[in-house]
Amino acid sequence: QVQLVESGGGLVQAGSSLRLSCATSGRTSSDVGLGWFRQAPGKARQLLAAINWSTGTPYYRNSVKGRFTISRDNAVNTAYLQMSSLEADDTAVYYCASSRSWVATTPGGYNYWGQGTQVTVSS
Numbered sequence: 001q002v003q004l005v006e007s008g009g010g011l012v013q014a015g016s017s018l019r020l021s022c023a024t025s026g027r028t029s030s031d032v033g034l035g036w037f038r039q040a041p042g043k044a045r046q047l048l049a050a051i052n053w054s055t056g057t058p059y060y061r062n063s064v065k066g067r068f069t070i071s072r073d074n075a076v077n078t079a080y081l082q083m084s085s086l087e088a089d090d091t092a093v094y095y096c097a098s099s100r101s102w103v104a105t106t107p108g109g110y111n112y113w114g115q116g117t118q119v120t121v122s123s
Helices: none
Strands: 001-005 010-014 019-025 032-040 046-052 058-059 068-073 078-083 094-099 118-122
Touching: 001 032, 001 094, 019 032, 019 094, 019 118, 032 068, 046 068, 046 078, 058 068, 078 094
Parallel strands: 010 118
Antiparallel strands: 001 019, 019 078, 032 046, 032 094, 046 058, 068 078, 094 118
8 A cells, every 4th residue: 555745835026936745655666657636626526637656657648747756766665746837726625646557638537636736826
């Protein structure tokens, strides 16, 4: 069973940058993908970016390309989401999740989830 713990959320001003971390444990070679999702109140949870643990290949939702960067550090089993030029619409709870397929683009493709971290962007 994969355990995931997000950190790095907080309250920032519009135009700021923020880096989220997702520390994992219990991951095996079958757990090939790590995704970052967000969910705003009243909205569906959506995939922002994903990364293949083995190859480092990234996947991005079109709307965040150029603003968000996903990366991973296999040595410490941690993935990151660097977010820049944050806007009020980026306000949401951000989750990381683990997948056994590549690339899973919907929440149903992910087996394990972190508890989420709140990001609030003030305008």
